[in-house]
Amino acid sequence: MTDQLLSAMRQSVIDGDAAVATTLAEEALAAGMPPLDAIDKGFVPGLSWVGEQFGLGELFLPDMMLAARAMQKGLAVLEPEMARQATTRSVLGRVVIGTVKGDIHEIGKNLVGMMLSTSGFEVHDLGVDVAPERFVEAARLHDADLVGVSALLTTTMAGQRTVVEAIEAAGLRARVKVIVGGAPASAQWATEIGADGYSEDAIGAVALARRLLRVGETVAAG
Amino acid sequence: MQSTTPQRPGSSRPRLEILSSTAIRRVHEATLDVIERVGVRFPSERALDAWEAAGASVDRETSVVRATGELVERALRTAPPAYTLAARDPARDLPLDGQHVYLGTDGCGIEVLDPWTLSIRRSALQDVADIARVADALDAIAFHWVAVSAQDRPPVTRALEEVAAVWRNSTKHVQTESIVTPGEAAAAIEMAAAIAGGAAALRRRPVLSLMQCTISPLAHDGGALDASLVAAEAGVPVGFMTMASCAFSGPATVAGSLVVGNAEVIAALAMLQLAYPGAPVYYAAAQTAMDLRSGAYTGGGPEDFLFGAATNELADFYGVPLSMGAYATGAKRSDWQAGVENGLSAFMASVSGADMLLGAGLLHGSRIWSYEQLLLDTEIDGIVQAMLRGVPVDAEALALEAIEAVGPGGDYLTSEHTRAHMRELWQARYLDRRPYSQWEADPDKPHRDALERARTLLRDHRPEPLEPGLDRELGRIIAAHGQAAGLPVGVG
Numbered sequence: 001m002t003d004q005l006l007s008a009m010r011q012s013v014i015d016g017d018a019a020v021a022t023t024l025a026e027e028a029l030a031a032g033m034p035p036l037d038a039i040d041k042g043f044v045p046g047l048s049w050v051g052e053q054f055g056l057g058e059l060f061l062p063d064m065m066l067a068a069r070a071m072q073k074g075l076a077v078l079e080p081e082m083a084r085q086a087t088t089r090s091v092l093g094r095v096v097i098g099t100v101k102g103d104i105h106e107i108g109k110n111l112v113g114m115m116l117s118t119s120g121f122e123v124h125d126l127g128v129d130v131a132p133e134r135f136v137e138a139a140r141l142h143d144a145d146l147v148g149v150s151a152l153l154t155t156t157m158a159g160q161r162t163v164v165e166a167i168e169a170a171g172l173r174a175r176v177k178v179i180v181g182g183a184p185a186s187a188q189w190a191t192e193i194g195a196d197g198y199s200e201d202a203i204g205a206v207a208l209a210r211r212l213l214r215v216g217e218t219v220a221a222g
Numbered sequence: 223m224q225s226t227t228p229q230r231p232g233s234s235r236p237r238l239e240i241l242s243s244t245a246i247r248r249v250h251e252a253t254l255d256v257i258e259r260v261g262v263r264f265p266s267e268r269a270l271d272a273w274e275a276a277g278a279s280v281d282r283e284t285s286v287v288r289a290t291g292e293l294v295e296r297a298l299r300t301a302p303p304a305y306t307l308a309a310r311d312p313a314r315d316l317p318l319d320g321q322h323v324y325l326g327t328d329g330c331g332i333e334v335l336d337p338w339t340l341s342i343r344r345s346a347l348q349d350v351a352d353i354a355r356v357a358d359a360l361d362a363i364a365f366h367w368v369a370v371s372a373q374d375r376p377p378v379t380r381a382l383e384e385v386a387a388v389w390r391n392s393t394k395h396v397q398t399e400s401i402v403t404p405g406e407a408a409a410a411i412e413m414a415a416a417i418a419g420g421a422a423a424l425r426r427r428p429v430l431s432l433m434q435c436t437i438s439p440l441a442h443d444g445g446a447l448d449a450s451l452v453a454a455e456a457g458v459p460v461g462f463m464t465m466a467s468c469a470f471s472g473p474a475t476v477a478g479s480l481v482v483g484n485a486e487v488i489a490a491l492a493m494l495q496l497a498y499p500g501a502p503v504y505y506a507a508a509q510t511a512m513d514l515r516s517g518a519y520t521g522g523g524p525e526d527f528l529f530g531a532a533t534n535e536l537a538d539f540y541g542v543p544l545s546m547g548a549y550a551t552g553a554k555r556s557d558w559q560a561g562v563e564n565g566l567s568a569f570m571a572s573v574s575g576a577d578m579l580l581g582a583g584l585l586h587g588s589r590i591w592s593y594e595q596l597l598l599d600t601e602i603d604g605i606v607q608a609m610l611r612g613v614p615v616d617a618e619a620l621a622l623e624a625i626e627a628v629g630p631g632g633d634y635l636t637s638e639h640t641r642a643h644m645r646e647l648w649q650a651r652y653l654d655r656r657p658y659s660q661w662e663a664d665p666d667k668p669h670r671d672a673l674e675r676a677r678t679l680l681r682d683h684r685p686e687p688l689e690p691g692l693d694r695e696l697g698r699i700i701a702a703h704g705q706a707a708g709l710p711v712g713v714g
Contacts, residue, residue, distance in 0.1 A: 060514035062469060104437060107471055111517050154332060154371035155380065155402065183519070183589070184332045184371070188344065201516040 002033065006042045009074065013046030016066025018073040025077035035078040036087055043071045047118060061202075065111070068118035091122040093213040096138045097148035098126030100159030105152035105182075108202070112148060112181060115202040116209055121146075132159070132166035139167060139176050145213050148205070149195075151182040160185065161193035168194075177212045181205060234612035235321075238573045240531040246539050249477065249532075253484040254291030261286040262440045262489040266447035272497040285444075287489070297492035300499040303541040307365060307459065308427035310417060311393035311686065315427075316364055316578075318504070318543040323572045323610065324364035325603045327357050327596070328550050328581025328588055329399055331370040335585070335592040337677055342590060345370035349591065351387040353583070356593065356676055358392035359683040362600035362607075365395040367433075367581050370591050378707040379700050381406050382413070385430065386696045389417060393686050397545070397578070399433040399463070407432065407449035409703040411456045416695045417688075425457035432460040433506055433545065436486035438471035447490070454494045454501035461545050462490040463506035468525055470512035476528050483509055484536055491542065505537040508547025508580070521552035521587035522563030530571035538575060545578035546571040549599055552587045556595045556669060560585065565602050572606045593676035594669055601652045601672075608648040 005028060012021040021043070028038040050067040053059040082088065095116055099109050106128045117123040124142050126134055139147050147167060151157040160180045167173050177196040180189065190198035196212055199205040210216060241249070264270055265285040274280045276297065278289035307316040316324050334345045349370050357363040368384040375383050381400040388396045401410050414430035415421045432453045434446035442462075453460040464483030466472035472479030491503045509529040513520050520526070530546055537544035548567040553559035571579055581588075582603070583596035613619075624639035634640050652668040654661060661667075688696070 054515075057515060061512070061517050062474075062514070104441075104443065108517070153402075154330060154373065155377050155400065158377055186333065201518050203516060 002031070005031065005033070006038075009038065009042030010046035010049070012074070013043050013067045013070050014050055016063065016070050018070045021070040021074035022077055025074040029078065029081055034087075035082045035085070036089070038078055039075065039089060043074050047071050051118075061111070064118065065114055068114050071118070092120040092215045093145040093209065094122045094124070094142050095146045095148060095209065096124045096126065096135060096142060096144045097150070098130035098135060098138075099128040099150045099152075100156050100163065101129055101131045102159060103151050103153055103156035104128040105150070108152070108182060109148075109150035111202040112150070112205045115206050116148075119206045119210075121209060132162045135163050136166050136170045136172065139172055140170070144176055146177045146179065146209055148179050148181065148209075151180070151185065154184045157182065157184045157189070160189075160195065164194050179205065179208055179212070233321075234614040235610055236573055236612045237575060238531055238570070239535060240528065240574060241535045246535055249480055249484060249536065250539060251291075252481045253488060254294060256440070256481060256485045257294055257489050258288055258290055260440065260485075261288040262442070262485060263287075263437075264442055264447060264489075264493065265444035266442075266451075268451050268497070269442075269447045269493050272451075272493055276496045287493075289489070289492070294488060294492045297495040298488060298540055298542075300495045301491060301503050301540070301542050302500060304543070305459065305502045306427075307395045307397075307431055308418070308429045309365075309393055309395045310389065310429060310688075312427075314364075314394050316395055318577045320538075320543075320575060320577065323576055323579055323607070325362055325568075325579045325600075326365045326367050326397060326545075326581050327353065327363060327369045328584035329367035329369050331584045331589055331591040332373065333590045334370060335590055335594070337593045337673065337680060344373050345591065346374040347372035347383055347387055350384050351391045352680060353591065353593075353596075354388040354391035355683055355685055356596065356679045358394060358685040359679045360596075360600055362603040363394070363582065365397055365578065366392060368396075368398050368400055369581075369583060371400070376704070376709055378709055379704040382409050382700045382703060385410055386413060386700060389413070389429075389696065390688055390693065391685055395429060395431070397431045397433055399435065401432055401449055402434070402443065403445040404448035404452045405703065405707065407452035409699055411452065411458055412699050413696050414458065415456075416692060416699070421456065428458050428502070430458055431504075432458060434460065434462050434490070436462055436464045436466075436483075436490065438464060438466035438486060439482045440486060442486070442490060447493075450490070450494060451497055454498040454503070457501065459502040459504060460494065461504035461506040462487045463508060463545070463547070465508050465510070465519075465547075467509060467519065468511035469514065470517065472509070476525055476532070479509055480529070480532055480536070483507055483533075488540060491540075504543040504545055504577070505533070505540065506545040506547075507533045508550070509533070519587050521550050522559070522567065526563075527566050527570040530567055530576070531574040534571065534574035534576050543577040544575075545580060546576040547581070548572075548576070548579050549582050549602075550580065550584055550588045551595075554586050554590075556585070556592060556598050556672075560595060560598070561602070564599055565605070568599075568602055568606050569609065572610055593680075594673045597672035597675050598652055598669075601650070604648060604651075 009024045113123045113125045149160045149163045179197045180195045187198045197208045199208045263285050270280050273287045304319045334349045353369040366388045372384050415424040418424040418427050450460045464486045466479045466483040468479050472482040510520050511525040548571040549564045551560040551563040582599035624637050654668050
């Protein structure tokens with residue numbers, strides 16, 4: 001029964017079916033399954049499979065997004081029970097993202113947020129037209145490891161520099177990495193404004209975040 | 223609504239109609255349905271006021287406007303079907319009469335492949351000036367977009383300095399997509415009026431046109447809307463460009479993304495007509511499909527080419543000129559990919575009747591300016607323009623007398639008919655038609671020739687300068703705008 005349920009949960013993520021994922025999460029709780037098991041043995045293997053197929057070029061970005069959304073809906077059902085049991089999922093890092101002040105483009109930023117979230121980062125999305133001080137506040141509030149700043153226009157990209165400066169001025173720069181993205185940004189621009197990295201696309205942003213936060217590196221003993 | 227631009231009698235100009243009249247009608251009706259039921263976001267008080275006064279449903283909380291198809295169609299009816307984009311030099315005016323395809327430079331890049339060092343660097347104001355100067359000299363380029371961003375200038379005056387730099391270095395029409403606030407628009411129009419000889423003269427001879435980007439899906443930027451209203455009020459042509467992309471900011475199907483993009487554009491043009499009936503407006507589009515693996519804007523591919531042809535038919539249906547994104551290859555250098563993408567996109571948009579075509583010279587999805595690519599793009603334009611002349615069939619072209627004179631056997635090398643018509647044949651500048659041995663000895667010659675041509679123009683071409691008093695006036699207007707926006711005196 002448990003195996004069957006876990007297998008169905010895995011499949012719901014592969015199918016990108018949020019409604020089924022939600023129902024199965026409810027069933028798992030009703031059956032007394034520990035929420036972390038439901039996540040790690042049910043939803044996560046589904047997402048991993050989609051990720052592998054995506055890496056092989058067999059599945060596309062919308063497949064990934066649909067799978068991620070299905071998993072998020074399932075997690076939303078499981079989270080209250082996790083909180084009650086005082087268990088938490090381990091996260092790769094905490095990320096704050098947003099589009100700079102004066103710019104209301106969001107699809108690219110949303111894509112990066114979803115990909116980071118899917119990859120195991122805790123993502124706090126501040127939305128669009130975000131003032132530098134809001135990036136700072138959120139970084140402090142969520143104890144962020146990484147701040148991602150999006151800009152789509154040459155006229156608003158200067159705002160990425162302002163965010164780097166604001167984080168510096170707030171004394172957070174030593175422990176918060178800053179990455180930038182958007183059509184007018186470049187690796188050279190990132191270097192020039194003192195950011196820690198740039199990626200041209202969402203997949204690259206995940207790799208960049210992993211690299212900057214040294215995810216997957218084992219700390220040498222002694 | 224008219225069906226299509228009538229072909230001039232006796233014209234041999236080929237015309238591709240990729241959508242049947244039924245299909246156009248269905249896209250149109252779906253678009254009206256979207257505007258009426260889903261709505262389009264207009265975050266501008268002035269725009270919302272114009273809609274409300276006309277009886278549209280306006281939600282001030284969300285800025286979403288829902289208008290009936292009847293209202294949208296009625297508003298669009300006052301848009302002028304033809305008008306002229308004026309140039310500093312009247313001989314270079316561009317009548318948008320449906321019989322011409324004008325090529326402009328692309329915009330707005332952020333890096334430049336330096337023509338002397340061949341390294342890539344961030345774009346600056348001098349690049350805007352240099353590109354304008356080279357484009358001024360090229361017959362194939364009919365008008366300018368601001369090709370790259372003057373990133374060394376303060377953001378508050380940047381767009382104005384860019385436009386002024388183009389006027390100072392070219393006598394051709396300037397279209398800009400970087401004027402995105404009402405203050406900038408007012409200052410740009412003040413400059414344009416100074417060049418045209420006053421506000422009334424500018425209305426007759428608009429030496430500037432504005433282009434605003436929509437925010438797909440189904441939204442506009444408030445500043446851009448206000449800037450467009452300032453332009454429409456002054457009689458300066460203004461267009462809205464959709465970049466709704468399949469599976470990203472539009473539905474995955476080409477037809478679906480056409481509907482989303484069309485709703486954005488015609489709703490904006492209708493709003494301008496409601497506010498200023500008869501204001502010159504145009505349709506603009508640069509739609510594409512998302513790359514399914516990376517999520518990137520592709521800038522080339524069959525969907526782009528289909529959009530290019532289909533959008534023309536929509537613009538014709540609404541009876542407004544079209545500024546169509548073509549060229550703008552996704553290739554990183556001037557290579558096979560650049561040739562395929564720019565050739566096909568330019569041809570598809572042209573053969574279906576685009577009035578303005580964007581844009582030559584940028585690589586990597588409109589990011590990197592390349593002088594070599596600019597020259598290679600003018601070659602593509604030459605080929606496309608030659609094809610647009612079609613196959614004229616008349617007694618002289620049928621050449622019966624010459625055929626009779628030469629008879630069976632023989633040749634036409636020395637025929638009088640050849641002497642009279644051979645210069646109508648297209649001649650290559652950069653396509654490599656040399657013998658194999660010459661190619662082997664110097665395979666990169668065409669690319670080098672293109673670059674050298676640009677270098678020669680950069681060194682030697684001296685466009686007609688602005689009259690000194692006018693030049694100072696542009697500087698004064700920019701400085702005043704900068705100070706009003708809080709820049710210290712002497713900057714901007």
